[in-house]
Amino acid sequence: MLFKVQGIVLKAINFNDWDKILTIYTKQHGKIQAIAKGVRRPKSKNISATQVFSLSEFILYKGKNLYNLNQSETIKSYYPLRDNLEKLSYASYILELTNAGLIEEETNIKIFELLLKTLDIIVEEEKYDQITRAFELKFISYLGYRPHLINCVNCHKDLENNIRFSLINSGALCNECKSIDRYSKKLDIQTLNIMKFLLFTPYEEILNIDINKNILKNIGEIMLSFISKNLDKTNFKSLNFINSLNI
Ligand SMILES: [Zn+2]
Structure with missing residues (x-):
């Protein structure tokens, strides 16, 4: 049927x-x-709608x-993501992270909408790292x-002061409680x-504020360990690529 x-x-x-x-994140399923x-035949009618990043019916x-797949039609190709290597790398990481976090056939409209909104913003704006850190925090929370x-x-x-971030406890620890996790990191x-x-x-x-690059870098490190622990995935190819661009 x-x-x-x-x-x-x-x-x-x-x-x-x-x-x-294809791995497709569908709104309904x-x-x-x-x-x-x-679909790889040059005359296939489904070429455009089946490209990575294409939002399609x-x-x-x-x-x-x-x-x-029987038929497909592109709604939005997100083609401008390919204009710039930095933009494309961050957007690729967003997709890789989404794929890693989702369980098959489990609907989550909130994450679906978050993903589309994030890609819309990455297409238009230049604060890729700021948006990516926000996506990581929102995405992992929605999961x-x-x-x-x-x-x-x-x-x-x-x-207040001497705060630590604990992976095991999934949150921040105060000065008095920091000893409950000796692997916690300074925050x-x-x-x-x-x-x-x-x-x-x-x-x-x-997007209205400019966040200091070093703070974003710190948050990126915390989030990578937090995501790795919760999703049981330590290696993100696209993230390694972003780091290799030295941006
Ligand atoms: Zn405490």
């Missing part, structure tokens, strides 16, 4: 001579795998193991792993405040 979904292509792998296996037969039917930052995760007292109050701001504030407001 044919059915229609809207989704964004997170990943595409060449398969056989002319086919591709969450993340799915679909085989797009003949797909008509699918369920096969034995995978969904099969159910929100780090506890508003006060001490252990005793709930206000955080200054300014970095903590920026993390809260990025987590709880809409993108429009985040």
Whole structure:
């Protein structure tokens, strides 16, 4: 039986001579795998809609193991992401992280909308690192792993000085509680405040301020270890690439 979904292509792998296996994040059915037969033939009508980053309407039917693509139509290609290597690298990381965090066939409209909004902003704006750090914090929270930052995760007292970030406890520790996790990392109050701001504030407001690059770098390191622990994935190819660009 044919059915229609809207989704964004997170990943595409060449398969056989002319086919591709697509990982599509659909609005209606969450993340799915679909085989797009003949899509690498030069005259295929599905070439554009099955590119990575394409937001498309797909008509699918369920096969034995995978969904099969019948027809597709591009809604938005996000083509301008390819204008600039830095922009493309950050956007690729956003997709790689989304793919790593999602469980197949689990719908999450909030994350679907967050992803599209993030890509829309990366297309238009230049504060890629700032938006990417905000995406990491929002995305991991929408998946159910929100780090506890508003006060001490252990005793709930206000955080002032000598704060630590604990991966095991998923949040910030005050000076008195820091000994409960000897692997916790130092976190200054300014970095903590920026993390809260990025987590709880809409993108429009985040874009209005310029965050110090060193603070963003610190947050990036904290988030990478936090994401790695919660998603059980330590290596992000696109993130290694961003680091190799030295930006
Ligand atoms: Zn405490």
